[in-house]
Amino acid sequence: MKTIILGIGNPILSDDGVGIKIAQQIKERNPDLKVVETGGVGINLLDHVIGYDRLIIIDSIKTGDGTIGDIYKLDLDDLDASMDLTPSHGMNIATTLRLGHGLGYDTPAQIRIYAIEILDNTTFRESCTKEIERQIPTIAGKIMREEQLCAIHTLGSPLCQPLQNRPVSKPKPRRAR
Amino acid sequence: MKKITIDPITRLEGHGKIEIFLNEAGNCEKAYLQIPELRGFEQFSIGRAAEEMPRITTMICGVCPTAHHMAATKALDDLFKVEPTSAAKKIRELMYSAFQAEDHLLHFFFLGGPDFIVGPQAPARERNILGVIAKVGIDTGSKVIEVRKRLRNVLRIIGGKPVMPSAGLPGGVSKGINEEEKQTIIEAGEYAVEFCQFALEFFDDIVLKNKDYVELITGDTYQHRTYYMGLVDKNNKVNFYDGLIRVVDPNGKEFAKFKGQDYLDHIEERVEPWTYVKFSYLKQLGWKGFVDGEQSGVFRVAPLARLNAADGMATPLAQQAYEKMYSVLGGKPVHSTLAYHWARLVEALYASERLLELARDPEITSKDIINLPTETPREGVGVVEAPRGTLIHHYKTDDEGILTDVNLIVATQNNSAAINMSIERAAKSLIKDGEVPNGILNMIEMAFRAYDPCHACATHSLPGRMALDVNVYDTKRKLIKRLQKNSCTTSTSGDGVGEAVSNT
Incomplete structure (x- = not known):
């Protein structure tokens, strides 16, 4: 199955860039994956995903209710309800993908969106806030495990299976060197 | 991990807000648009090499990166006191024309057109857009x-890549165009010219033949007698890439015409206590508040303003379309x-025709694409017409070309006073005698959307668009009505955060 991982965000707007930074970490840990970082919005996202079977999007969100670094796991259906008017230019992801499908493009059948609760997306700076920055490796790990993206999966190891599918008897943890 | 459902009434931070205050009679006294503002771009840029700006500024906006790229590149020409070669100017303008045509068409069909x-x-x-396609058919949708x-x-x-181009260098461009690429560009230009003609016919059929729509366009709700600003060429025709900034008064008479470098003599910025958004106005007239008319310094930019500020279009088909528009709408x-x-x-249509003209120009494949800078940098100004107005x-x-000061006047800021006025007018x-109809949200949004404002367009957080809330207050500042997106139609429940898959 052809999989693409899209990290979405603005790399110079503080936590807005968290999707891009997580995508970079995922690529570092498993260079075989197809990972794309993008600052594109709306319809431009369609350019990246045509021809893939499975799409994993990593983006930021600011619900204001969650704890910074919370990971929300969304399906396209979760975003469908926001397919209303767009007062600003950005067409949302759900509309974009439905549009591509409606026009007969080969858009991914499997779509998963991970949204990270962030603190600040209005200050220009290249780094994320420290609250987000220190969680990036962990979040990347959690998403990789959830989506079975670890390099070790290609060897069929049970180590990186999603939590609920893991064998009951865990292997002994190795001592850190 | 948590589960969340985002629907139109889910509160996400970063919403735009419209505050409406009623008077004793229950009619609208004042309306204010409040938008979250991005901070710190100036500090972010200071201390960086100036030549980084054409690439950094593309990240300010995910929608019009090419406009910032081009304004920054032109500011570098001025900063390093280097005139680009003739071929380089043409390549830049060609690229810019492609960008304008694409952006405008996308706006019409996807955002404003619905x-x-x-x-x-x-x-x-x-x-x-899905509703648009249902109405116009898949064939038209595919053409878009x-x-x-x-x-x-x-x-x-x-530009290397469309989202963050890297073509612009002080004195020229980084890459020329070869014969094969030229052919591809010519074909794209031909396709675009044909498509724009189709789009105008389509507008004719759908909008102009519908009496209600024409009344909506020409009615009082959306009228403002303001000044208009736009770049013009030496014949006073609309130009997106270069020229002088021309301002006309509400009667269409030339009020000012100046070089980009002199912008501070003509444009002033103002802040209001209730918003972070700055408001531009004409310095010579001064700030008289959110009012239109000849005495007010409020001006408008972007497509209609550019057409008003110019004497016509520099290409034949666009000129015909220009004449038709003014004849139907009762003159300039x-x-x-x-x-x-x-x-x-x-x-x-003009952008597509210009693209084609430049693509057919024999000089477009010239290898003479850069003049190297030799002067010590000091100060530079670059002006272009972004899709959303003068930028x-x-x-x-x-002396080393390290930035010590940066000032950007973005297109939407030039329109921000007028946007606020349009919202208030709607x-x-x-609103009559305390009655706030639900349909007001859409009517206000229509005013807002016509300007295609670029508020908060640098952020990419989900759900990928900015929502608007409308709050209505009585004379005692008591909230009497809150309208949120879609609240006037059937909407799914606003559960917000729902099922927790697993905690982080």
């Missing part, structure tokens, strides 16, 4: 996608905000 194509009274959930693809390919050929200048949509299509970049550096015409 109001007209699907209809202002249609349920909000149908007023989007095809023209966009071809125009973006032109940006890719010249046109003050109706909703005519921005029509003007946008006229401009898309100004102003940099100062030390509120005043719709």
